[in-house]
Amino acid sequence: MEMDMLFNSGILTEERPGAIKPPQELWEKKQNGLVIIECPQRIPCNPCHTSCPTGAVMPFEDINDTPRIDYAKCTGCAMCVAKCPGLACFVVDLTYGGADEALMKLPYEMLPVPEVGAVVDCLDRTGEVVSQGKVVRVMEPWKDKTLVVHVSVPKALVMDIRAIRVVK
Amino acid sequence: MRSTEVMVIGGGPAGLSAAVEAASLGCQVMVVDSDLKLGGQLIKQTHKFFGSKEEHAGTRGFEIADILFRELDENKERIQVLSNTTAVGYYKEDGVVSCVTGEDEYFRVKPQRVIMATGAQEKMIPFPNNDLPGVYGAGAVQTLMNVYGVMPGKRVLMVGAGNIGLIVSYQMKQAGVDIAGIVEFMPHVGGYWVHAAKDRRLGIPIYLRHTILEALGDRFVTGAVIQEVGAKGGLVGEPKKIDCDVICMAVGLTPTCELLWQAGCEMTFVPELCGYVAKRDNQMRTSIPTIWVAGDAAGIEEASSAMVEGRVAGLNAARSTGHLTDTEFDARSSLYWKRLSDLRAGPVGEKIRYGISQACCGSWEV
Known part of the structure; x- marks a missing residue:
């Protein structure tokens, strides 16, 4: 009941259709990372598919379908991260930093724009600060003010961290 | 007395789409909007829209307004835009619409066809x-x-x-x-x-x-x-x-329908569409044969579907004034209705589908 209420307020509490983890074995060796989409509700929306250059986000039979991913085709390019109107796409690269570090590519639409090299707060799905991360790169793939910020984070927290906040 | 072939009341996503559709098919169109600037709620929407490419999914609302403004401009020889102009009355005796620009310039318009795209108001x-x-x-x-x-x-x-x-x-x-x-x-x-x-x-x-x-x-x-x-x-x-x-x-919206009441359109209360709406046939035509309805005025929904409904209304106004053949009409019409049914197909569209089933009479001729 409490978990239901949490989910009903916009917090992902478990894997669901449209919100699943990539297969671990492939994920661990895939350079540049794989996409995680957290879109568990059927809504009329498909830009994750139409923006995907490799066909990894599979075609929608019905525009209301939740996204399905062909991980073998995902290159971690993060075009969907910047296009998704729900900011529900994230890329996680587990190959980035050895045993303890991973790289996350997160959508960002706030000010100020983080600077490369800066240490930022990493927030979980409820906005709690769970660690610090270091900004590696800041991209604007569609030149439309939705940034994709590459942050190095503790590998153990890649399924918790979903946003960053610039530390003033 | 001014005249126009198609008068579009309301310059939001539905009205602008209707105006562009009708004008691109050859109609003379007049758009009136009570705000200083056209675009309705789109110009305030800084978030990216949902839907499909055809409804500009992934594009921010105010940029969708810019796309519609460009389309208006491409048809500017056939579209007259009157902003800061409120349509304040519809006289059903002779189909005259009275308007006020600013606070003191009063005038009357005799349109051949009217598309009511008056949007919604907050509860x-x-x-x-x-x-x-x-x-x-x-x-x-x-x-x-x-x-x-x-x-x-x-x-x-x-x-x-x-x-x-x-x-x-x-x-x-x-x-x-x-x-x-x-x-x-x-x-x-x-x-x-x-x-x-x-x-x-x-x-x-x-x-x-x-x-x-x-x-x-x-x-x-x-x-x-x-x-x-x-x-x-x-x-x-x-x-x-x-x-x-x-x-x-942010506790909901209700359709703005005063002009539809004044025109004597058959109205019905549909909770799923968030208030009184005009009964319409399956081409968005009201019980008054020269009046169509589109967008939130026809029932509270999303801007993406409002834009497609506007296209439907504009297309029908153009056909009824003799600007396109039945074959051309059928091709476009079936495309627009396919897009609408796709947008409404999922669980979030369930309420809308039911509401529309209550407001739609199929065909007025039957």
């Missing part, structure tokens, strides 16, 4: 002190912030977790406004789950099964009192005091 809920300065509609907050660049306040309590409440909370957070929380009567958010997730990861609390009891303050809002609602609808637990200087109301 309000009653609670003590809801007339204090600092209690805003979400539309007003968006106008202040996104049209005029004015922060609405320092710390806001949002009432309503539909898409508007969720999106405007996010926009305020982007503008540097602190959000004290979002209060929602239902046990789940009413808007898209992903919009809620965006708010939550920025640390915005969402109080499900809560309601606002009163606004606090003497001359302006200094806080609010909220309380949990039990499963049977009664209040449970203790009232909570929230510090805030703005209470933003």
Whole structure:
């Protein structure tokens, strides 16, 4: 009941259709990372598919379908991260930093724009600060003010961290 | 007395789409809009739209308005735009529409066809002190912030977790406004789950099964009192005091339909479409054969479907004035209805589908 209420307020509490983890074995060796989409509700929306250059986000039979991913085709390019109107796409690269570090590519639409090299707060799905991360790169793939910020984070927290906040 | 082939009342997503469609097919079109600038709510929408490519999914609302403005411009020899102009009356005896530009320039128009795309207005809920300065509609907050660049306040309590409440909370957070929380009567958010997730990861609390009891303050809002609602609808637990200087109301919209009433269109109350709406046939034509309806005025839905409905209304107005053949009409019409049915196909479209089934009579001829 409490978990239901949490989910009903916009917090992902478990894997669901449209919100699943990539297969671990492939994920661990895939350079540049794989996409995680957290879109568990059927809504009329498909830009994750139409923006995907490799066909990894599979075609929608019905525009209301939740996204399905062909991980073998995902290159971690993060075009969907910047296009998704729900900011529900994230890329996680587990190959980035050895045993303890991973790289996350997160959508960002706030000010100020983080600077490369800066240490930022990493927030979980409820906005709690769970660690610090270091900004590696800041991209604007569609030149439309939705940034994709590459942050190095503790590998153990890649399924918790979903946003960053610039530390003033 | 002015005249035009097609008069479009309302220059939001539905009206602009209707005007562009009709004009591109050869109609002379007049668009009137009460605001200083066309675009309706689109010009305040800084978030990216859902839907498919055809409805510009992934593009921000105000940029979709720019796309429609460009289409208007491409057809400018056939479209007359009158902004700051309110259609104040429809005289059903002779089909004359009376309008006022600004506060004193009054004129009459005799259109051959009318497309009512008058949009919607915000609902309000009653609670003590809801007339204090600092209690805003979400539309007003968006106008202040996104049209005029004015922060609405320092710390806001949002009432309503539909898409508007969720999106405007996010926009305020982007503008540097602190959000004290979002209060929602239902046990789940009413808007898209992903919009809620965006708010939550920025640390915005969402109080499900809560309601606002009163606004606090003497001359302006200094806080609010909220309380949990039990499963049977009664209040449970203790009232909570929230510090805030703005209470933003996003508790729903209702179709703007005064002109439709004046015109004598057959009207019906459909809760799923959020109020009184004109009965229409399966081409958006009302019981008055020269009047079509489109967008939120036909039932509260999304801007993406409003734009397609506008296309349908414009297409029909153009056919009825002899600007295209039946074959051309059928090709476009079936495309638009396919897009509408796709947009409405999922679970979030269920309410809309039922509402439309209540408001649509199929064909007036039968």
